[in-house]
Amino acid sequence: MNLTLKIWRQKNADAKGGMETYKVENISPDSSFLEMLDILNDQLINEGKEPVAFDHDCREGICGMCSLQINGQPHGPGRGITTCQLHMRKFRDGDTIYIEPFRAKAFPVIKDLVVDRTSFDRIQHAGGYISVNTSGNTQDANAIPIEKHNADKAFDAATCIGCGACVAACKNASAMLFTSAKVSQFALLPQGRVEATERVLNMVKQMDLEGFGNCSNTGACELECPKGISLENIARMNREYLKASVK
Amino acid sequence: MATVDSKIPQGPLADKWTNYKNNIRLVNPANKRKIDVIIVGTGLAGGSAAATLAELGYNVKAFCYQDSPRRAHSIAAQGGINAAKNYQGDGDSVYRLFYDTIKGGDYRSREANVYRLAEVSANIIDQCVAQGVPFARDYGGLLDNRSFGGVLVSRTFYAKGQTGQQLLLGAYSAMNRQIAKGKITMYNRHEMLDVVVVDGKARGIIARNLITGEIERHSAHAVVIASGGYGNVFFLSTNAMGSNATAAWKIHKRGAYFANPCYTQIHPTCIPVHGDQQSKLTLMSESLRNDGRIWVPKKLEDAKAVREGKLSPTDIAEEDRDYYLERRYPSFGNLVPRDVASRAAKERCDAGFGIINNSTNEGVFLDFSSAIERYGKEQAHIHGIHNPSKEKIIQLGEEVVASKYGNLFDMYQQITDDNPYKTPMKIYPAVHYTMGGIWVDYNLMTTVPGLYAIGEANFSDHGANRLGASALMQGLADGYFVLPYTIGDYLADDIRTGPIPTDTPEFDAAEKNVTDSIERLINNNGKHSVDYFHKKLGLIMWNKVGMARNAKGLSEAIHEIAELREQFWKEVKVPGTANEFNQELEKAGRVADFLELGELFARDALERNESCGGHYREEYQTEEGEAKRDDENYTYVAAWEYTGKPSEAILHKEDLKFENVELKTRSYK
Numbered sequence: 001m002n003l004t005l006k007i008w009r010q011k012n013a014d015a016k017g018g019m020e021t022y023k024v025e026n027i028s029p030d031s032s033f034l035e036m037l038d039i040l041n042d043q044l045i046n047e048g049k050e051p052v053a054f055d056h057d058c059r060e061g062i063c064g065m066c067s068l069q070i071n072g073q074p075h076g077p078g079r080g081i082t083t084c085q086l087h088m089r090k091f092r093d094g095d096t097i098y099i100e101p102f103r104a105k106a107f108p109v110i111k112d113l114v115v116d117r118t119s120f121d122r123i124q125h126a127g128g129y130i131s132v133n134t135s136g137n138t139q140d141a142n143a144i145p146i147e148k149h150n151a152d153k154a155f156d157a158a159t160c161i162g163c164g165a166c167v168a169a170c171k172n173a174s175a176m177l178f179t180s181a182k183v184s185q186f187a188l189l190p191q192g193r194v195e196a197t198e199r200v201l202n203m204v205k206q207m208d209l210e211g212f213g214n215c216s217n218t219g220a221c222e223l224e225c226p227k228g229i230s231l232e233n234i235a236r237m238n239r240e241y242l243k244a245s246v247k
Numbered sequence: 248m249a250t251v252d253s254k255i256p257q258g259p260l261a262d263k264w265t266n267y268k269n270n271i272r273l274v275n276p277a278n279k280r281k282i283d284v285i286i287v288g289t290g291l292a293g294g295s296a297a298a299t300l301a302e303l304g305y306n307v308k309a310f311c312y313q314d315s316p317r318r319a320h321s322i323a324a325q326g327g328i329n330a331a332k333n334y335q336g337d338g339d340s341v342y343r344l345f346y347d348t349i350k351g352g353d354y355r356s357r358e359a360n361v362y363r364l365a366e367v368s369a370n371i372i373d374q375c376v377a378q379g380v381p382f383a384r385d386y387g388g389l390l391d392n393r394s395f396g397g398v399l400v401s402r403t404f405y406a407k408g409q410t411g412q413q414l415l416l417g418a419y420s421a422m423n424r425q426i427a428k429g430k431i432t433m434y435n436r437h438e439m440l441d442v443v444v445v446d447g448k449a450r451g452i453i454a455r456n457l458i459t460g461e462i463e464r465h466s467a468h469a470v471v472i473a474s475g476g477y478g479n480v481f482f483l484s485t486n487a488m489g490s491n492a493t494a495a496w497k498i499h500k501r502g503a504y505f506a507n508p509c510y511t512q513i514h515p516t517c518i519p520v521h522g523d524q525q526s527k528l529t530l531m532s533e534s535l536r537n538d539g540r541i542w543v544p545k546k547l548e549d550a551k552a553v554r555e556g557k558l559s560p561t562d563i564a565e566e567d568r569d570y571y572l573e574r575r576y577p578s579f580g581n582l583v584p585r586d587v588a589s590r591a592a593k594e595r596c597d598a599g600f601g602i603i604n605n606s607t608n609e610g611v612f613l614d615f616s617s618a619i620e621r622y623g624k625e626q627a628h629i630h631g632i633h634n635p636s637k638e639k640i641i642q643l644g645e646e647v648v649a650s651k652y653g654n655l656f657d658m659y660q661q662i663t664d665d666n667p668y669k670t671p672m673k674i675y676p677a678v679h680y681t682m683g684g685i686w687v688d689y690n691l692m693t694t695v696p697g698l699y700a701i702g703e704a705n706f707s708d709h710g711a712n713r714l715g716a717s718a719l720m721q722g723l724a725d726g727y728f729v730l731p732y733t734i735g736d737y738l739a740d741d742i743r744t745g746p747i748p749t750d751t752p753e754f755d756a757a758e759k760n761v762t763d764s765i766e767r768l769i770n771n772n773g774k775h776s777v778d779y780f781h782k783k784l785g786l787i788m789w790n791k792v793g794m795a796r797n798a799k800g801l802s803e804a805i806h807e808i809a810e811l812r813e814q815f816w817k818e819v820k821v822p823g824t825a826n827e828f829n830q831e832l833e834k835a836g837r838v839a840d841f842l843e844l845g846e847l848f849a850r851d852a853l854e855r856n857e858s859c860g861g862h863y864r865e866e867y868q869t870e871e872g873e874a875k876r877d878d879e880n881y882t883y884v885a886a887w888e889y890t891g892k893p894s895e896a897i898l899h900k901e902d903l904k905f906e907n908v909e910l911k912t913r914s915y916k
Contacts, residue, residue: 057488134374
């Protein structure tokens with residue numbers, strides 16, 4: 001496959017960025033999108049130019065490191081996948097592809113396509129945990145049976161990979177889906193209920209402090225989430241928040 | 248030849264750890280506040296150690312190269328975590344987990360370490376559930392288990408095919424609690440590039456801030472390396488793209504011995520290589536072997552027709568299929584250990600039965616049709632459907648398989664464009680895990696005082712082959728339950744030391760070492776990219792130091808790697824500058840280290856004149872083609888000391904003593 005790439009280049013956080021055009025040739029349709037960018041970078045290095053910086057690590061859709069807004073969609077075309085799971089067979093020979101970083105005030109650009117998502121970490125610092133020390137004396141794992149239905153829902157919420165696609169997809173750059181996934185996971189488990197009040201208040205407060213926008217229920221986040229995190233979680237977080245606020 | 252002291256406590260095996268804990272020195276809470284600990288890597292081992300040491304009161308500085316500790320590659324572990332809970336009542340016990348691990352490792356691991364691992368395994372599950380890790384449960388609300396290779400019980404706890412993710416997020420949440428309290432200072436996007444040794448003790452590290460390129464000095468009273476394995480020395484592996492051996496290799500160069508580098512796990516069920524643009528390989532969890540049956544066509548002409556696309560595997564009759572694992576190993580069948588399953592796949596493909604249409608033809612089928620039918624019938628029975636149609640059975644069966652392995656099947660389909668519910672998966676072995684690593688004693692301390700190695704970065708528990716679902720167990724055991732005790736015994740001497748200054752000649756020298764090497768890379772102006780060399784190294788490793796090795800190939804590999812390394816330093820081209828975000832520079836440093844490690848790896852493989860576990864020397868096999876150990880001469884850990892070049896490394900031997908387990912030929916027949 002031969003392709004034209006329009007890629008956002010930005011030297012560093014303070015520099016002004018812009019789109020640049022590149023061509024790549026003989027790309028195998030079985031290659032992944034990131035392998036295609038590897039080939040572009042190899043080409044740029046051989047031409048004495050600076051390669052394109054982009055985040056990636058596990059390349060199997062679980063670490064959440066890769067990002068990219070591809071033709072206007074977080075993680076590109078296709079549902080339920082990250083950019084590293086996107087394969088070139090989803091494109092046609094001769095296509096022009098637009099590649100940009102995830103855009104949000106709370107995700108400043110570091111370089112080219114790499115953004116700073118530590119705002120997500122700080123939301124987790126505010127309450128994304130259960131306060132239990134490692135002692136070796138915690139009660140037996142089967143001491144509290146958990147209804148399978150709730151355990152499964154907690155698991156579904158816990159599969160969030162923290163990539164930020166929900167924020168990039170949202171017209172308000174809201175982090176409600178991300179935050180609610182963690183709030184939900186713990187709200188659904190007996191172990192997490194103990195701190196539920198503090199947790200939801202603190203995490204929402206931090207989310208607002210980081211400069212993420214509000215939720216207007218358009219559902220773009222759910223649609224673009226590579227792990228299919230459900231909007232139900234936002235509803236659950238709103239209930240938890242309301243309950244906590246009137247306590 | 249010098250020996251090394253493993254510091255295994257005296258007493259009966261089952262009492263060692265308890266006695267040890269009762270007799271170590273403790274640091275009082277007020278003094279812990281005066282002590283700093285550096286942890287490099289935030290996977291299961293590093294993350295759990297950072298959280299636990301901070302909970303105890305130490306000041307922890309944690310480093311990771313990713314943009315968040317949550318992204319460490321433990322996250323990609325799929326299948327599960329072992330623990331001797333015996334919830335299934337199928338005869339499991341601490342001793343059985345210990346025994347299975349020793350046997351699975353082909354009698355090349357330390358009894359005392361493995362027993363301790365089995366002993367604390369049950370605590371891990373309790374701890375994780377308390378943290379809110381959502382393990383799979385049954386309808387009674389209790390935890391579910393499944394079975395993994397090399398064992399005859401169901402002791403594996405899991406969270407669909409995302410167990411590593413859930414366990415890592417558990418450790419990450421425990422870290423977050425301590426970060427919020429200020430007890431852990433987190434350094435994201437930082438890479439450790441050297442360790443600083445002062446008066447013979449590890450007292451700090453030199454790290455590069457990957458965003459600004461700044462070289463930073465960090466001091467501490469102890470340094471813990473939890474930076475994972477070195478599988479990426481093969482270029483293509485199931486490791487993350489950034490997974491590297493740099494931290495481990497740098498401490499090796501400063502005095503930490505490197506143990507058994509040749510023990511590598513080649514995982515039998517990975518998606519085969521698609522072509523030369525490929526950057527990494529993807530694992531299909533071992534849990535799939537609970538329900539998937541591995542086969543190749545019985546007839547060479549069928550294999551050829553499949554490769555040419557003229558014959559669909561679903562059209563090959565049952566009697567024309569060779570379920571070679573079931574044939575060769577009737578008692579363990581498809582659930583033989585990984586090394587055995589991988590070699591068996593290679594044997595069939597070498598004999599011409601491979602089914603992949605590429606230059607190597609390397610691939611076999613992993614087939615779920617039997618399981619789909621079995622589950623479908625079971626579901627029909629449960630739902631009271633009498634005389635169900637074949638379609639109904641398949642539909643019901645596919646639903647069960649989807650609930651168990653849905654995400655793995657989806658992942659497979661995205662990569663290959665094949666639907667594994669309808670046609671068998673195509674798989675082939677790939678590099679996955681390294682049992683070898685930094686040599687540590689019973690305390691998990693390296694040969695440098697105050698310098699520890701935990702998780703995959705060390706060598707300690709898996710011998711020559713790791714059993715499935717044991718990596719997660721070891722990482723969390725080391726971090727949550729072992730290191731927090733052993734490091735205290737060492738740090739008890741440091742309560743009056745006070746903060747370690749960084750303006751000393753030792754820090755100056757280490758920093759200069761780092762900046763010199765970065766400048767050399769940046770100013771080299773060669774003609775080839777870093778990947779060019781990495782791919783070449785990977786090919787040498789895979790072809791000559793891979794699944795089957797022999798003296799001739801290994802000698803060639805040693806020579807070729809040394810040559811490639813020389814060429815690298817002459818001709819590598821690193822664009823950009825040192826004082827900015829520069830991913831090529833990061834890669835260059837890592838590949839430079841792999842080019843040294845690879846040579847030691849091949850030397851170790853050449854030195855070990857036997858076959859054991861993942862180390863298979865063609866010269867040493869039984870008539871049936873099984874690995875043939877030489878217990879008389881090779882029941883030792885090879886611990887290599889760096890003296891300037893990999894070719895001049897000195898071999899130290901730690902003799903392995905088996906007092907509780909009788910050495911036997913491993914049989915899964």
